[in-house]
Amino acid sequence: MSTQLGIGSRVEHQHFGRGVVVDVAQEFYIIWFKSQQGTKSISKDYELKITEATEGGGTTGEGVTIADIEQALNNILDQRLHDTQMVPIAQKWKRGNMILKPGDTTQQPKEIPIDTFFHKIIMVRDRLRVMEQKINAHKGMDDADKIELQQYITAIYGSLTTFNVLFKETHHQFKGSGGKE
Template identity: 45%
Template sequence: MKILGIGTRVKHEDYGQGVVIGVFPTYYSITFYNHGNDRIKLDEEMDIVEYVEPENDLVSMYDVEMTFKNLLNKYIGSFETVPLGDRWKGGNMILKPASDDLAAKEIPIETFFHKIVMMRDKLRVLEQKVNSSDLNDEAKVDIQQYITRCYGSMTTFNVLFKNKEDHFSTK
């Protein structure tokens, strides 16, 4: 199979004439004159009108990042991006001790929120590991109850999340 370079002119049976504008591990991104942009599998039949040699680097940095992220999710757990509620962006959290002799601690809400999200992700990974472990069912249920209680304790921080589906829940 001959890999097409960016700029190669092709003729597709269904879409007509077009130009390769991107080369990815499993497909070409092609702009067809009368159809617009579309993804075509690398091994799909097309006539080559004018061939352009591919560059050495056929994989974009985005593809590398996505592959790496997918591998991490598969072997370590979820690392989704969870948005902070708009009203909290740029804000600070101030922890003020009761004693005037002690200094207050001020941290960006984004920093605190990131730690909350990471804790949630780690609880999810723990839950997956418990469910897939060789522990007996009684031990699994016991540990699951503690995890559920942790989620319940964390519901206080749901006010920080932009989207309700990202909230902590005991269900």
């Protein structure tokens, strides 16, 4: 290949498909391929189809490394894990309390603000969604295993439909498989 690709160049490989150059070494490019969800070292002599080239040729010491990309992805995932969508509680439940009354009358009842309980339910839902994404993206699982785990998650959503009365908007509610809970 006569063209010297820089970091950020977009290429297409015969076997690995589309990729982005993430580092440039003396004799090869390090390319992140979407199909592999990872990087491969590809010789500069290999015939890549260039879909978008950025100028460059050698490393300047300021290039993006694999560690930089991994750190950026980890930062994004951390933000998504702690990023909860604003989901409004139904007006009638605002500032309400939930009272847990034990069957044993010698024990004290427990009073919990419904807003706090609702927030915990939303956190469970958001973490289930992240788990679904991680299962779908997992490289070591075959499709049958992914489907089996997805069915368990759907059943969990179905079990949580009891709490749908707390949601202001129906599109935020839990939806199971439509069968038994």
